[in-house]
Amino acid sequence: MKSFRKELTFEIPTRRAFINITDEVLEAISESGVQEGLVLVNPMHISSSVFINDDERGLHHDFEVFLEKLVPHAPIDQYRHNDTGEDNADAHIKRQVMGREVVCAITKGKLDFGTWEQIFYGEFDGKRKKRVLIKIIGS
Amino acid sequence: MKSFRKELTFEIPTRRAFINITDEVLEAISESGVQEGLVLVNPMHISSSVFINDDERGLHHDFEVFLEKLVPHAPIDQYRHNDTGEDNADAHIKRQVMGREVVCAITKGKLDFGTWEQIFYGEFDGKRKKRVLIKIIGS
Protein backbone atom coordinates (compact mmCIF):
# COMPACT_ATOMS: atom_id res chain seq x y z
CA MET A 1 0.00 0.00 0.00
CA LYS A 2 1.26 3.46 -0.94
CA SER A 3 0.59 6.56 1.11
CA PHE A 4 1.24 10.22 0.42
CA ARG A 5 0.82 13.41 2.42
CA LYS A 6 0.87 17.05 1.44
CA GLU A 7 -0.15 20.35 3.02
CA LEU A 8 -1.55 23.40 1.28
CA THR A 9 -1.32 26.76 3.00
CA PHE A 10 -3.63 29.75 2.78
CA GLU A 11 -3.78 33.22 4.21
CA ILE A 12 -7.07 34.65 2.99
CA PRO A 13 -7.21 38.49 3.24
CA THR A 14 -10.97 38.48 3.95
CA ARG A 15 -13.00 36.84 6.73
CA ARG A 16 -14.80 34.48 4.34
CA ALA A 17 -13.96 33.05 0.90
CA PHE A 18 -14.33 29.96 -1.28
CA ILE A 19 -11.12 28.88 -3.06
CA ASN A 20 -11.04 26.21 -5.79
CA ILE A 21 -8.30 23.69 -4.86
CA THR A 22 -9.11 20.98 -7.42
CA ASP A 23 -5.88 21.50 -9.37
CA GLU A 24 -3.80 21.22 -6.18
CA VAL A 25 -5.50 17.91 -5.32
CA LEU A 26 -4.95 16.61 -8.87
CA GLU A 27 -1.28 17.54 -8.61
CA ALA A 28 -0.94 15.72 -5.28
CA ILE A 29 -2.51 12.59 -6.79
CA SER A 30 -0.05 12.78 -9.66
CA GLU A 31 2.90 13.20 -7.25
CA SER A 32 1.69 10.26 -5.13
CA GLY A 33 1.84 7.78 -7.99
CA VAL A 34 -1.35 6.15 -6.65
CA GLN A 35 -3.48 4.63 -9.42
CA GLU A 36 -6.34 3.17 -7.35
CA GLY A 37 -7.27 4.50 -3.93
CA LEU A 38 -8.81 7.25 -1.87
CA VAL A 39 -7.85 10.87 -1.26
CA LEU A 40 -8.89 12.66 1.94
CA VAL A 41 -8.82 16.47 1.90
CA ASN A 42 -9.50 18.37 5.12
CA PRO A 43 -8.67 21.68 6.78
CA MET A 44 -6.40 21.32 9.82
CA HIS A 45 -8.58 23.97 11.45
CA ILE A 46 -12.05 24.03 12.99
CA SER A 47 -13.34 27.26 11.47
CA SER A 48 -13.02 26.24 7.82
CA SER A 49 -14.32 23.56 5.49
CA VAL A 50 -13.39 21.50 2.46
CA PHE A 51 -16.38 20.70 0.25
CA ILE A 52 -17.37 19.79 -3.29
CA ASN A 53 -19.78 21.86 -5.33
CA ASP A 54 -19.99 24.10 -8.41
CA ASP A 55 -17.37 26.69 -9.43
CA GLU A 56 -19.97 29.35 -10.15
CA ARG A 57 -19.76 32.85 -8.71
CA GLY A 58 -23.51 33.26 -8.25
CA LEU A 59 -23.77 30.03 -6.25
CA HIS A 60 -20.91 31.10 -3.98
CA HIS A 61 -22.82 34.31 -3.33
CA ASP A 62 -25.90 32.20 -2.50
CA PHE A 63 -23.86 30.05 -0.06
CA GLU A 64 -22.58 33.21 1.64
CA VAL A 65 -26.09 34.68 1.97
CA PHE A 66 -27.53 31.35 3.19
CA LEU A 67 -24.82 30.83 5.82
CA GLU A 68 -24.81 34.41 7.08
CA LYS A 69 -28.60 34.37 7.47
CA LEU A 70 -28.51 30.98 9.24
CA VAL A 71 -25.51 31.77 11.50
CA PRO A 72 -24.91 35.56 11.60
CA HIS A 73 -21.43 36.74 12.51
CA ALA A 74 -22.80 39.75 14.44
CA PRO A 75 -23.69 40.63 17.07
CA ILE A 76 -20.77 38.59 18.36
CA ASP A 77 -22.11 38.58 21.92
CA GLN A 78 -24.95 36.25 20.89
CA TYR A 79 -22.45 33.36 21.12
CA ARG A 80 -21.01 32.05 24.40
CA HIS A 81 -17.84 30.91 22.56
CA ASN A 82 -17.07 34.58 21.96
CA ASP A 83 -16.99 35.18 25.74
CA THR A 84 -13.50 33.60 25.51
CA GLY A 85 -12.30 36.69 23.60
CA GLU A 86 -12.82 35.13 20.16
CA ASP A 87 -15.21 36.52 17.55
CA ASN A 88 -15.42 33.36 15.42
CA ALA A 89 -18.22 31.25 16.96
CA ASP A 90 -20.21 31.66 13.75
CA ALA A 91 -17.26 30.26 11.74
CA HIS A 92 -17.21 27.05 13.83
CA ILE A 93 -20.94 26.56 13.20
CA LYS A 94 -20.81 27.48 9.49
CA ARG A 95 -18.03 24.94 8.95
CA GLN A 96 -20.22 22.28 10.57
CA VAL A 97 -23.10 23.04 8.15
CA MET A 98 -20.80 22.92 5.09
CA GLY A 99 -18.87 19.86 6.35
CA ARG A 100 -15.24 19.31 7.36
CA GLU A 101 -13.71 17.02 4.77
CA VAL A 102 -14.13 15.26 1.46
CA VAL A 103 -13.11 11.73 0.55
CA CYS A 104 -12.77 11.13 -3.20
CA ALA A 105 -12.03 8.10 -5.33
CA ILE A 106 -8.84 7.79 -7.35
CA THR A 107 -9.26 5.61 -10.45
CA LYS A 108 -6.54 5.06 -13.06
CA GLY A 109 -4.43 7.75 -11.40
CA LYS A 110 -7.09 10.47 -11.65
CA LEU A 111 -9.85 12.01 -9.51
CA ASP A 112 -12.95 9.93 -10.28
CA PHE A 113 -15.31 12.89 -10.63
CA GLY A 114 -18.47 13.86 -12.42
CA THR A 115 -18.42 16.73 -14.91
CA TRP A 116 -19.14 19.58 -12.50
CA GLU A 117 -17.49 18.42 -9.27
CA GLN A 118 -14.88 20.85 -7.98
CA ILE A 119 -13.16 20.89 -4.57
CA PHE A 120 -13.23 24.08 -2.49
CA TYR A 121 -11.54 25.39 0.60
CA GLY A 122 -14.20 27.32 2.50
CA GLU A 123 -12.76 29.94 4.82
CA PHE A 124 -15.03 31.35 7.54
CA ASP A 125 -12.42 32.99 9.77
CA GLY A 126 -9.63 34.27 7.54
CA LYS A 127 -6.88 36.86 7.85
CA ARG A 128 -4.63 34.22 9.42
CA LYS A 129 -2.51 31.33 8.18
CA LYS A 130 -4.42 28.10 7.58
CA ARG A 131 -3.43 24.65 6.37
CA VAL A 132 -5.24 21.97 4.34
CA LEU A 133 -4.14 18.33 4.53
CA ILE A 134 -4.19 16.01 1.52
CA LYS A 135 -3.74 12.34 2.46
CA ILE A 136 -3.72 9.65 -0.21
CA ILE A 137 -3.71 5.89 0.25
CA GLY A 138 -3.88 3.21 -2.40
CA SER A 139 -1.79 1.19 -4.81
CA MET B 1 -4.65 -4.00 -1.91
CA LYS B 2 -7.83 -4.66 -3.85
CA SER B 3 -9.93 -1.93 -5.40
CA PHE B 4 -13.33 -2.00 -7.05
CA ARG B 5 -15.47 0.59 -8.83
CA LYS B 6 -19.09 0.59 -9.86
CA GLU B 7 -21.61 3.20 -10.98
CA LEU B 8 -25.33 3.26 -10.25
CA THR B 9 -27.60 5.30 -12.50
CA PHE B 10 -30.83 7.07 -11.68
CA GLU B 11 -33.39 9.09 -13.53
CA ILE B 12 -35.85 10.24 -10.89
CA PRO B 13 -39.20 11.42 -12.37
CA THR B 14 -39.70 14.04 -9.62
CA ARG B 15 -37.57 17.00 -8.57
CA ARG B 16 -36.79 15.53 -5.14
CA ALA B 17 -36.70 11.97 -3.75
CA PHE B 18 -34.88 9.71 -1.30
CA ILE B 19 -33.95 6.27 -2.71
CA ASN B 20 -32.65 3.42 -0.53
CA ILE B 21 -29.45 2.09 -2.19
CA THR B 22 -28.22 -0.15 0.64
CA ASP B 23 -28.79 -3.38 -1.33
CA GLU B 24 -26.84 -2.00 -4.31
CA VAL B 25 -23.89 -1.15 -2.03
CA LEU B 26 -24.03 -4.60 -0.40
CA GLU B 27 -23.99 -6.19 -3.85
CA ALA B 28 -20.96 -4.12 -4.89
CA ILE B 29 -19.10 -5.19 -1.75
CA SER B 30 -19.89 -8.81 -2.54
CA GLU B 31 -18.69 -8.38 -6.16
CA SER B 32 -15.48 -6.71 -4.98
CA GLY B 33 -14.35 -9.67 -2.88
CA VAL B 34 -13.05 -7.21 -0.27
CA GLN B 35 -13.26 -8.62 3.28
CA GLU B 36 -11.70 -5.73 5.24
CA GLY B 37 -11.74 -2.16 3.96
CA LEU B 38 -13.70 0.98 3.25
CA VAL B 39 -16.47 1.78 0.81
CA LEU B 40 -17.02 5.33 -0.45
CA VAL B 41 -20.42 6.14 -1.96
CA ASN B 42 -20.98 9.56 -3.55
CA PRO B 43 -23.10 11.19 -6.23
CA MET B 44 -21.09 12.30 -9.27
CA HIS B 45 -23.26 15.43 -9.25
CA ILE B 46 -23.43 18.57 -7.16
CA SER B 47 -27.19 18.80 -6.67
CA SER B 48 -27.66 15.46 -4.93
CA SER B 49 -26.48 13.67 -1.82
CA VAL B 50 -25.64 10.24 -0.44
CA PHE B 51 -26.44 9.92 3.26
CA ILE B 52 -27.25 7.40 5.98
CA ASN B 53 -30.42 7.57 8.03
CA ASP B 54 -33.68 5.72 8.69
CA ASP B 55 -35.85 4.07 6.01
CA GLU B 56 -39.05 5.54 7.42
CA ARG B 57 -41.57 7.38 5.27
CA GLY B 58 -42.54 9.89 7.96
CA LEU B 59 -38.91 10.90 8.51
CA HIS B 60 -38.36 11.40 4.79
CA HIS B 61 -41.37 13.73 4.80
CA ASP B 62 -39.79 15.58 7.75
CA PHE B 63 -36.47 15.92 5.86
CA GLU B 64 -38.35 17.33 2.84
CA VAL B 65 -40.25 19.86 4.97
CA PHE B 66 -37.10 20.86 6.88
CA LEU B 67 -35.02 21.36 3.73
CA GLU B 68 -37.72 23.21 1.79
CA LYS B 69 -38.31 25.59 4.70
CA LEU B 70 -34.56 26.17 5.13
CA VAL B 71 -33.74 26.53 1.42
CA PRO B 72 -36.94 27.15 -0.57
CA HIS B 73 -36.93 26.26 -4.25
CA ALA B 74 -39.14 29.25 -5.16
CA PRO B 75 -39.07 32.06 -5.94
CA ILE B 76 -36.11 31.03 -8.07
CA ASP B 77 -34.96 34.62 -8.57
CA GLN B 78 -33.88 34.82 -4.90
CA TYR B 79 -30.68 32.95 -5.91
CA ARG B 80 -27.92 34.50 -8.02
CA HIS B 81 -26.96 31.02 -9.34
CA ASN B 82 -30.31 30.97 -11.11
CA ASP B 83 -29.31 34.09 -13.07
CA THR B 84 -27.27 31.66 -15.20
CA GLY B 85 -30.54 30.16 -16.51
CA GLU B 86 -30.62 27.32 -13.96
CA ASP B 87 -33.42 26.87 -11.42
CA ASN B 88 -31.51 24.53 -9.09
CA ALA B 89 -29.58 26.81 -6.69
CA ASP B 90 -31.64 25.40 -3.82
CA ALA B 91 -30.59 21.85 -4.78
CA HIS B 92 -26.87 22.77 -4.51
CA ILE B 93 -27.46 24.21 -1.01
CA LYS B 94 -29.73 21.36 0.15
CA ARG B 95 -27.09 18.81 -0.87
CA GLN B 96 -24.53 20.70 1.22
CA VAL B 97 -26.78 20.51 4.33
CA MET B 98 -27.42 16.77 3.85
CA GLY B 99 -23.80 16.00 2.91
CA ARG B 100 -22.14 14.69 -0.25
CA GLU B 101 -20.78 11.26 0.53
CA VAL B 102 -20.63 8.40 3.01
CA VAL B 103 -17.62 6.30 3.93
CA CYS B 104 -18.51 2.97 5.55
CA ALA B 105 -16.49 0.14 7.06
CA ILE B 106 -16.36 -3.29 5.48
CA THR B 107 -15.74 -6.05 8.03
CA LYS B 108 -15.72 -9.78 7.20
CA GLY B 109 -17.02 -8.97 3.73
CA LYS B 110 -20.10 -7.08 4.93
CA LEU B 111 -21.20 -3.50 5.63
CA ASP B 112 -20.29 -2.91 9.28
CA PHE B 113 -23.57 -1.22 10.20
CA GLY B 114 -25.81 -0.70 13.19
CA THR B 115 -29.37 -2.06 13.14
CA TRP B 116 -31.10 0.91 11.56
CA GLU B 117 -28.43 2.35 9.24
CA GLN B 118 -29.53 2.52 5.61
CA ILE B 119 -27.85 4.33 2.70
CA PHE B 120 -29.89 6.77 0.61
CA TYR B 121 -29.47 8.65 -2.62
CA GLY B 122 -31.01 12.08 -2.05
CA GLU B 123 -32.10 13.75 -5.26
CA PHE B 124 -32.74 17.51 -5.15
CA ASP B 125 -32.78 18.25 -8.89
CA GLY B 126 -34.24 15.22 -10.64
CA LYS B 127 -35.85 14.57 -14.02
CA ARG B 128 -32.41 13.98 -15.51
CA LYS B 129 -29.87 11.14 -15.60
CA LYS B 130 -27.63 10.99 -12.55
CA ARG B 131 -24.81 8.67 -11.46
CA VAL B 132 -23.61 7.42 -8.07
CA LEU B 133 -20.05 6.13 -7.63
CA ILE B 134 -19.19 3.19 -5.37
CA LYS B 135 -15.45 2.86 -4.73
CA ILE B 136 -14.11 0.08 -2.54
CA ILE B 137 -10.56 -0.42 -1.30
CA GLY B 138 -9.27 -3.08 1.05
CA SER B 139 -7.99 -6.64 1.20
Add this chain to the structure above:
Amino acid sequence: MKSFRKELTFEIPTRRAFINITDEVLEAISESGVQEGLVLVNPMHISSSVFINDDERGLHHDFEVFLEKLVPHAPIDQYRHNDTGEDNADAHIKRQVMGREVVCAITKGKLDFGTWEQIFYGEFDGKRKKRVLIKIIGS
Protein backbone atom coordinates in the same frame (compact mmCIF):
# COMPACT_ATOMS: atom_id res chain seq x y z
CA MET C 1 -2.77 -3.95 4.26
CA LYS C 2 -3.64 -3.92 7.93
CA SER C 3 -7.13 -3.38 9.28
CA PHE C 4 -8.44 -2.85 12.77
CA ARG C 5 -11.90 -2.51 14.29
CA LYS C 6 -13.07 -1.35 17.68
CA GLU C 7 -16.38 -0.28 19.22
CA LEU C 8 -16.92 2.36 21.88
CA THR C 9 -20.11 2.26 23.92
CA PHE C 10 -22.04 5.10 25.50
CA GLU C 11 -25.14 5.49 27.63
CA ILE C 12 -25.64 9.23 28.00
CA PRO C 13 -27.96 10.14 30.91
CA THR C 14 -29.33 13.24 29.10
CA ARG C 15 -31.08 13.57 25.74
CA ARG C 16 -28.25 15.57 24.18
CA ALA C 17 -24.49 15.82 24.86
CA PHE C 18 -21.11 16.27 23.20
CA ILE C 19 -18.40 13.84 24.39
CA ASN C 20 -14.72 14.21 23.47
CA ILE C 21 -13.52 10.82 22.13
CA THR C 22 -10.13 11.90 20.75
CA ASP C 23 -8.16 9.89 23.32
CA GLU C 24 -10.16 6.75 22.52
CA VAL C 25 -9.41 7.17 18.80
CA LEU C 26 -5.70 7.76 19.53
CA GLU C 27 -5.65 4.59 21.64
CA ALA C 28 -7.29 2.57 18.84
CA ILE C 29 -4.68 3.84 16.36
CA SER C 30 -1.94 2.78 18.74
CA GLU C 31 -3.50 -0.68 19.20
CA SER C 32 -3.86 -1.09 15.42
CA GLY C 33 -0.15 -0.69 14.74
CA VAL C 34 -1.02 1.25 11.57
CA GLN C 35 1.60 3.88 10.71
CA GLU C 36 0.13 5.28 7.48
CA GLY C 37 -3.57 5.11 6.70
CA LEU C 38 -7.08 6.32 7.38
CA VAL C 39 -9.34 6.06 10.40
CA LEU C 40 -13.12 6.17 10.03
CA VAL C 41 -15.16 7.01 13.14
CA ASN C 42 -18.96 6.81 12.98
CA PRO C 43 -21.94 6.20 15.25
CA MET C 44 -23.71 2.91 14.51
CA HIS C 45 -26.95 4.84 15.06
CA ILE C 46 -28.97 7.35 13.07
CA SER C 47 -29.76 9.85 15.81
CA SER C 48 -26.18 10.73 16.72
CA SER C 49 -23.09 12.17 15.08
CA VAL C 50 -19.31 12.03 15.12
CA PHE C 51 -17.72 15.37 14.26
CA ILE C 52 -14.56 17.42 14.70
CA ASN C 53 -14.54 20.83 16.30
CA ASP C 54 -13.33 22.73 19.36
CA ASP C 55 -13.36 21.38 22.94
CA GLU C 56 -14.78 24.59 24.35
CA ARG C 57 -17.84 24.66 26.62
CA GLY C 58 -19.22 27.94 25.26
CA LEU C 59 -19.11 26.64 21.67
CA HIS C 60 -20.93 23.46 22.67
CA HIS C 61 -23.63 25.65 24.21
CA ASP C 62 -23.78 27.59 20.91
CA PHE C 63 -24.15 24.33 18.92
CA GLU C 64 -26.99 23.26 21.23
CA VAL C 65 -28.80 26.60 20.85
CA PHE C 66 -28.27 26.65 17.07
CA LEU C 67 -29.55 23.09 16.57
CA GLU C 68 -32.53 23.43 18.90
CA LYS C 69 -33.62 26.65 17.18
CA LEU C 70 -33.18 25.10 13.71
CA VAL C 71 -34.81 21.73 14.54
CA PRO C 72 -36.82 22.03 17.78
CA HIS C 73 -37.50 18.84 19.74
CA ALA C 74 -40.98 20.01 20.77
CA PRO C 75 -43.78 20.01 19.97
CA ILE C 76 -43.10 16.42 18.92
CA ASP C 77 -46.26 16.23 16.81
CA GLN C 78 -44.76 18.64 14.27
CA TYR C 79 -42.82 15.66 12.82
CA ARG C 80 -44.47 12.81 10.92
CA HIS C 81 -41.69 10.41 12.06
CA ASN C 82 -43.05 10.80 15.58
CA ASP C 83 -46.43 9.39 14.44
CA THR C 84 -44.66 6.00 14.67
CA GLY C 85 -44.54 6.37 18.46
CA GLU C 86 -41.00 7.83 18.52
CA ASP C 87 -40.15 11.29 19.84
CA ASN C 88 -36.74 11.59 18.15
CA ALA C 89 -37.41 12.98 14.66
CA ASP C 90 -35.46 16.10 15.61
CA ALA C 91 -32.45 13.93 16.54
CA HIS C 92 -32.37 12.33 13.06
CA ILE C 93 -32.38 15.79 11.44
CA LYS C 94 -29.85 17.32 13.87
CA ARG C 95 -27.44 14.47 13.16
CA GLN C 96 -27.76 15.18 9.44
CA VAL C 97 -26.82 18.85 9.97
CA MET C 98 -23.79 17.95 12.14
CA GLY C 99 -22.74 15.04 9.90
CA ARG C 100 -22.48 11.29 10.49
CA GLU C 101 -18.81 10.41 10.36
CA VAL C 102 -15.26 11.65 10.23
CA VAL C 103 -12.37 10.25 8.21
CA CYS C 104 -8.94 11.26 9.51
CA ALA C 105 -5.40 10.73 8.30
CA ILE C 106 -2.92 8.59 10.22
CA THR C 107 0.68 9.65 9.66
CA LYS C 108 3.70 8.12 11.44
CA GLY C 109 1.30 6.21 13.74
CA LYS C 110 -0.54 9.32 14.94
CA LEU C 111 -3.68 11.31 14.15
CA ASP C 112 -2.59 13.88 11.58
CA PHE C 113 -4.40 16.82 13.18
CA GLY C 114 -4.14 20.55 13.51
CA THR C 115 -3.69 22.15 16.92
CA TRP C 116 -7.35 22.51 17.86
CA GLU C 117 -8.98 19.52 16.17
CA GLN C 118 -10.81 17.24 18.60
CA ILE C 119 -13.23 14.39 17.81
CA PHE C 120 -16.68 14.39 19.44
CA TYR C 121 -19.55 12.00 19.81
CA GLY C 122 -22.71 14.10 19.47
CA GLU C 123 -25.71 12.50 21.13
CA PHE C 124 -29.15 13.81 20.15
CA ASP C 125 -31.33 11.00 21.54
CA GLY C 126 -29.64 9.69 24.66
CA LYS C 127 -30.73 7.69 27.69
CA ARG C 128 -30.07 4.47 25.79
CA LYS C 129 -27.04 2.37 24.87
CA LYS C 130 -25.22 3.56 21.76
CA ARG C 131 -22.12 2.36 19.89
CA VAL C 132 -19.40 4.13 17.92
CA LEU C 133 -17.33 2.24 15.33
CA ILE C 134 -13.63 2.91 14.77
CA LYS C 135 -12.31 1.30 11.59
CA ILE C 136 -8.65 1.69 10.60
CA ILE C 137 -6.98 0.63 7.38
CA GLY C 138 -3.40 1.21 6.34
CA SER C 139 0.08 -0.20 6.59
